[in-house]
Amino acid sequence: DIVMTQSPDSLAVSLGERATINCKSSQSVLYTSNSDNYLAWFQQKPGQPPKLLIYWASTRESGVPDRFSGSGSGTDFALTISSLQAEDVAVYYCQQYYSSPVTFGQGTRLEIK
Amino acid sequence: VQLVESGGGLVLPGGSLRLSCAASGFTFRNYRMNWVRQAPGKGLEWLSYISPSSSTINYADSVKGRFTISRDNAKNSLFLHMNSLRAEDTAVYYCARDHLSYGYFDLWGRGTLVTVSS
Numbered sequence: 482d483i484v485m486t487q488s489p490d491s492l493a494v495s496l497g498e499r500a501t502i503n504c505k506s507s508q509s510v511l512y513t514s515n516s517d518n519y520l521a522w523f524q525q526k527p528g529q530p531p532k533l534l535i536y537w538a539s540t541r542e543s544g545v546p547d548r549f550s551g552s553g554s555g556t557d558f559a560l561t562i563s564s565l566q567a568e569d570v571a572v573y574y575c576q577q578y579y580s581s582p583v584t585f586g587q588g589t590r591l592e593i594k
Numbered sequence: 595v596q597l598v599e600s601g602g603g604l605v606l607p608g609g610s611l612r613l614s615c616a617a618s619g620f621t622f623r624n625y626r627m628n629w630v631r632q633a634p635g636k637g638l639e640w641l642s643y644i645s646p647s648s649s650t651i652n653y654a655d656s657v658k659g660r661f662t663i664s665r666d667n668a669k670n671s672l673f674l675h676m677n678s679l680r681a682e683d684t685a686v687y688y689c690a691r692d693h694l695s696y697g698y699f700d701l702w703g704r705g706t707l708v709t710v711s712s
Contacts, residue, residue, distance in 0.1 A: 521698040523638075530688055530702035531638065542700065574638055578697030582654050585638040 595619035602706030615689030
């Protein structure tokens with residue numbers, strides 16, 4: 482199974498500042514045949530199900546604010562929130578769908594400083 | 595467009611439970627569907643998927659042989675039959691729609707809580 486490791490486990494950022502969450506996979510999730518990275522990001526607020534933010538490592542889901550962006554390739558990825566808003570307080574998860582079983586990172590808790 | 599899970603509750607260790615997921619607002623029969631769980635205060639664990647026609651099914655090792663996924667496309671419903679339940683199966687169980695069968699999940703239900711305890 483591919484192990485997904487996120488860093489940090491928790492993060493406190495001031496409103497309006499940039500927040501970056503990292504995700505590392507134990508093996509590459511890049512399919513060289515199509516140059517796609519099989520990596521998604523989810524946001525989960527308390528008492529709610531996860532919400533898809535980003536797929537193919539950098540494609541924003543419809544309706545997701547453009548302050549959210551994904552980057553990286555191969556084994557190293559990042560989710561960046563360019564200007565933190567109060568409603569962004571949540572736990573964020575990365576997920577690989579390169580191989581079965583799909584696996585998630587342990588989560589990163591994002592709070593307001 | 596929504597998924598609504600039901601069937602959770604308190605069950606004794608070794609017991610059984612059947613979860614349901616009702617889909618609406620989209621063409622259910624066209625999508626691969628999944629079950630994902632989240633233990634209290636923990637992360638997300640994929641459990642199983644079923645292809646649109648039920649021809650392909652896959653399970654996580656942690657539930658293989660104990661859980662059975664199924665679907666009824668005529669009733670827009672997904673099911674998870676859970677047997678030989680253990681304390682470590684205590685979690686919120688989510689059904690999730692698979693985008694074009696790639697393996698990432700673009701629609702989630704609100705979940706149903708399963709508690710395994712004596």
